């Protein structure tokens with residue numbers, strides 16, 4: 747049997763030190779630690795449900811080894827915001843009708859929050875690209891893109907109208923189209 751190793755990382759602001767097997771996946775370790783907000787959909791890097799932030803970058807925890815969490819700052823959806831104090835992206839998704847069955851929402855919020863941390867005023871195309879690895883079978887993506895734009899405006903303190911019509915194409919993300927995503 748492979749030797750287990752001890753890894754240490756921060757999970758939603760909490761210091762974690764835990765033993766793990768060399769072939770354990772990050773998604774499994776995080777869920778074993780109680781982070782059930784990290785969902786597993788496909789398990790193969792196709793759906794984005796298992797999205798987390800590692801050092802602020804959007805990554806897929808089903809494709810990561812647990813050992814790769816070592817030394818990193820990990821944020822899951824519940825670390826991004828809480829029901830009482832949601833992140834602007836989480837709030838905008840909920841208020842904008844962009845949450846239907848809700849399965850994609852935690853991962854979607856991770857992808858969008860990572861984008862807005864890097865790019866406070868993304869175009870609709872940039873938003874679609876950023877969320878293209880996060881599949882949603884319910885919403886058709888338009889309300890999600892609207893919500894991310896609303897969150898961006900709120901985070902910038904901009905109370906103006908949404909961006910111009912040139913950026914309001916109703917196409918769904920390229921990756922979703924390729925994968926046969928509906929909407």
Ligand code: FES
Nearest residue numbers: 787788789794808
């Ligand atoms: S569960 Fe990780 S991408 Fe689908």
Ligand code: FES
Nearest residue numbers: 846847882883884
């Ligand atoms: S809201 Fe159902 S998959 Fe996105």
